[in-house]
Amino acid sequence: MENFSLTKHELIQLTEDTFIVSFNEWIEFEPTQFIMIETETSIVRKPFGLGRWNKRLAIGVQIIGPGTGYIVQQNVLNAHGPCGRGFVPPGGKGAMIATPACLPMAMDLKERHGCDVFIGSAEELSIEIPFPLVVGDEPFLNLLRSLRGYNWFLIVGSDQMEKVSYDVLKDKAEVFVSFNEYMACGIGACKGCAKETRTGLKHLCIDGPVLRGEEVWS
Numbered sequence: 001m002e003n004f005s006l007t008k009h010e011l012i013q014l015t016e017d018t019f020i021v022s023f024n025e026w027i028e029f030e031p032t033q034f035i036m037i038e039t040e041t042s043i044v045r046k047p048f049g050l051g052r053w054n055k056r057l058a059i060g061v062q063i064i065g066p067g068t069g070y071i072v073q074q075n076v077l078n079a080h081g082p083c084g085r086g087f088v089p090p091g092g093k094g095a096m097i098a099t100p101a102c103l104p105m106a107m108d109l110k111e112r113h114g115c116d117v118f119i120g121s122a123e124e125l126s127i128e129i130p131f132p133l134v135v136g137d138e139p140f141l142n143l144l145r146s147l148r149g150y151n152w153f154l155i156v157g158s159d160q161m162e163k164v165s166y167d168v169l170k171d172k173a174e175v176f177v178s179f180n181e182y183m184a185c186g187i188g189a190c191k192g193c194a195k196e197t198r199t200g201l202k203h204l205c206i207d208g209p210v211l212r213g214e215e216v217w218s
């Protein structure tokens, strides 16, 4: 784990509130690992999943408050990482189900492991993406119901989207979920990200963020 500065290469707007930020620098990371980014809006750093876009290190950012707004505006960001366990897919055919803010993570997983990627969005995107995109809740549910022949799924998005997706997919294949809940330190020091699981208490920043869905949900 290191401290480093990242300089912004490009800011790509996807929807009214969601952006891809790509950087001039590269750091080594594993799929679903994240960095903790400093902001001037809070004393705690903010976690963002690492990925790639147009062959550069990138993160997706959905603006939900002052920290995410700051990250989209700044040209230089200080961060530490990579944090968390990298996701190692089990064998067989897999697919990642994700929201637009997770596009860089999805691109990374696709390039490393050749899995399929499906993006569910509340609104149309302002760029073309190289993955199937469904817009709206009902089309998204229909897509999930139609998925067959997979050995594993990885779901990354909002809490609500993840639980809905898990409920549809859990009987079709092994389902992994990235639990992107509130984190303060990202390095196992504050115990703020503790989660009850069937196999005991886990700290999502070091034991996750990806867990088997069935460890947390029935």
Ligand SMILES: Cc1cc2nc3c(=O)[nH]c(=O)nc-3n(C[C@H](O)[C@H](O)[C@H](O)COP(=O)(O)OP(=O)(O)OC[C@H]3O[C@@H](n4cnc5c(N)ncnc54)[C@H](O)[C@@H]3O)c2cc1C
Pocket (backbone or CB within 6 Å): 034, 041, 042, 046, 047, 048, 049, 050, 059, 060, 061, 062, 063, 064, 065, 066, 067, 068, 069, 101, 102, 179, 180, 181, 182, 183, 209
């Ligand atoms: C491991 C991990 C990876 C993440 N990766 C990404 C990513 O790739 N792209 C991305 O856009 N976001 C990601 N997030 C979420 C992102 O870190 C938060 O959206 C961000 O910290 C919010 O900061 P803020 O100052 O803008 O909002 P705040 O002012 O901190 O919060 C605004 C509102 O959102 C709620 N909130 C804040 N953080 C979370 C959260 N983690 N889960 C649910 N509700 C929350 C607050 O309770 C508050 O109501 C990730 C989170 C984790 C834990």
Ligand code: FES
Pocket (backbone or CB within 6 Å): 182, 183, 184, 185, 186, 187, 188, 189, 190, 191, 192, 193, 194, 203, 204, 205, 206
């Ligand atoms: S965020 Fe501090 S222990 Fe996980």
